[in-house]
Amino acid sequence: MKSPVDKLLTKHQNLTHTEHIKVVSHTQREQDDWYINTLMLENIEPPFKYKRKKLYKSLTGQYINLTYYPDIELVANFEIEIMKIVRIKVA
Numbered sequence: 712m713k714s715p716v717d718k719l720l721t722k723h724q725n726l727t728h729t730e731h732i733k734v735v736s737h738t739q740r741e742q743d744d745w746y747i748n749t750l751m752l753e754n755i756e757p758p759f760k761y762k763r764k765k766l767y768k769s770l771t772g773q774y775i776n777l778t779y780y781p782d783i784e785l786v787a788n789f790e791i792e793i794m795k796i797v798r799i800k801v802a
Contacts, residue, residue: 735749761799
């Protein structure tokens with residue numbers, strides 16, 4: 712039987728799954744009714760982002776497993792590469 716991650720990866724070709732990676736920085740900011748969470752991961756350049764309805768405990772220093780896909784965000788007319796998180800779990 713396939714795990715939920717395996718099902719996602721099979722269904723969506725652009726998804727990537729990474730396990731046991733350390734969070735270097737975790738910030739949360741409010742935007743409308745959502746909290747935008749931004750993670751910086753050890754030895755990885757682009758930021759990882761996801762949304763939540765409520766504040767979440769800080770993940771700084773934690774090891775996580777996550778499933779994500781690459782995306783582009785426009786900031787002050789500059790395209791910045793980000794990673795959109797689809798699924799995140801503390802390892």
